[in-house]
Amino acid sequence: MSTIELPIPPGSPVGRLMVDGGDAVTISSNDRISVVGKTGSGKSYLARNLVWEPLDRVVFHDWKAQEHEELNAPVLSTLDQVHEALFAESEEERLYKFVYVPEAGEHGLEAWDELCRLVYEKGDFHLIGDEIKGIYQQGNSVRAISDHHEKILTRGRSRGVGMTNLSQRPKKIPMECMSEAEHTFAFRLNLADDRKRLGEIFGSEHEDRLREIDSHRFLYYRIGMDEPREAGPI
Ligand SMILES: Nc1ncnc2c1ncn2[C@@H]1O[C@H](COP(=O)(O)OP(=O)(O)O)[C@@H](O)[C@H]1O
Numbered sequence: 001m002s003t004i005e006l007p008i009p010p011g012s013p014v015g016r017l018m019v020d021g022g023d024a025v026t027i028s029s030n031d032r033i034s035v036v037g038k039t040g041s042g043k044s045y046l047a048r049n050l051v052w053e054p055l056d057r058v059v060f061h062d063w064k065a066q067e068h069e070e071l072n073a074p075v076l077s078t079l080d081q082v083h084e085a086l087f088a089e090s091e092e093e094r095l096y097k098f099v100y101v102p103e104a105g106e107h108g109l110e111a112w113d114e115l116c117r118l119v120y121e122k123g124d125f126h127l128i129g130d131e132i133k134g135i136y137q138q139g140n141s142v143r144a145i146s147d148h149h150e151k152i153l154t155r156g157r158s159r160g161v162g163m164t165n166l167s168q169r170p171k172k173i174p175m176e177c178m179s180e181a182e183h184t185f186a187f188r189l190n191l192a193d194d195r196k197r198l199g200e201i202f203g204s205e206h207e208d209r210l211r212e213i214d215s216h217r218f219l220y221y222r223i224g225m226d227e228p229r230e231a232g233p234i
């Protein structure tokens, strides 16, 4: 298991290596992390720098093919390749850090569930799912969470499997992605419905803070904290 030391300074913007008066937050590779915020608010940047970079057993699901060029890792496009990367007999053929940019036929919920299954079965791994709204939104409604996605969220810890879920619309992904998370990073959200959802996680008295929070700053909340703390940019 790897851990990430994340300084969460109260108040003014600071770099992530400055701990000025803040508590150091430890994120473990088998934790669940929820990152939400409007487009351009800094979700992928945070996932890349705080989760992807320090981990050595991690797959980045780049649904929109927006991040892979920045990730400096092999890019796979089919589940067959992912299966091979995780379970190849010979050590040389295995990959421990790679990006999966699904080809057109693997954009749906079924393929997503299969990816979750493979990671869950592998064990001791971290899955980052960027823009998962694309997988779950169906018109005005949200599909139910897929079996193995739920399995990672509710039973992944004991297998050493953690997960980071990113979404621009918290209202358009299954609630479990947020309610099961030990760590929540909430950037600016323009829609009241989305802010309300975060209010359900850390208290409705804080949801309005997400309307005006500065660019690249966020509210950080860890299960058990009295209230979320404003921090960033990282
Ligand atoms: N903490 C930060 N410091 C500097 N630049 C940032 C930071 N967060 C995001 N950015 C920049 O802002 C832009 C949008 O960030 P991105 O992570 O892609 O947003 P999102 O994934 O929420 O749409 C990118 O060009 C990114 O490099």
Ligand SMILES: [Mg+2]
Binding pocket: 043, 044, 045, 066, 130
């Ligand atoms: Mg992004």
